[in-house]
Amino acid sequence: MISPAQFFKCLSDDTRLRCITLLQQEGKLCVCELTTALELSQPKISRHLASLRQCGLLLDSREGQWVFYQINPSLPDWTTPLLVNALQAVQSTESFKIDLQRLKKMANRPDSALCC
Amino acid sequence: MISPAQFFKCLSDDTRLRCITLLQQEGKLCVCELTTALELSQPKISRHLASLRQCGLLLDSREGQWVFYQINPSLPDWTTPLLVNALQAVQSTESFKIDLQRLKKMANRPDSALCC
């Protein structure tokens, strides 16, 4: 089970924090959607997602060629308010406005909020 | 001003997390009190307190030979619920029970909750 210190380490990097924030907003996203939305390289996103998966913070599920990530719904209770407040903190400080509408226009698969 | 990622990095280490938790419970403690309460070396505690001070999370104030630390009361608003929830998380997961009564018996100065 994840410890508080481990949990905070997961949130201690901008890329991870932005991934988690997007996943909390959108529910489920594949790697290429996060890559597009955050304008970062695919290996960089994949590595951070892998570390969050290894900590138990995220779950992954393959659907064909895509691998979708979501926040693990079975996290310990004490993480819930922290994730909610972390999301609010990120949004209240960074100009963290992903233009989701623009990205939706680029979508090439129906079930996806963003593109690949 | 501290960023969310920086803030979470401050909370990503057990020693720092325990210092912050104790300071939140007790208000103001000197280095030797934290050293005694957490049973860790003085340089280790001092180094972590210095890093938290440099991030703006803690304030220090010298009183004679003692240096007291406290949580900076002027932190941005978004940090307040996070600190409260972090404290609860630490207490709900770790067997983080400092025997304050025992430590008070060792006190050798009236204004201090713990000893030196």
Next chain:
DNA sequence: TATTAATATACGGATAATCATATATAAAAA
């Protein structure tokens, strides 16, 4: 089967974090 698209991982380098130990500094006490 060959190719493409999506994802993961290995590799090497750069930087940061952490610690134990030793030493420096500052204030109080002898």
Next chain:
DNA sequence: TTTTTATATATGATTATCCGTATATTAATA
């Protein structure tokens, strides 16, 4: 003034983190 107490910091070693680049893997498509 010497010593003691409390605290800070320097040093060197070890380990961890982060990244770009290259490559491997998996599934879909031509």
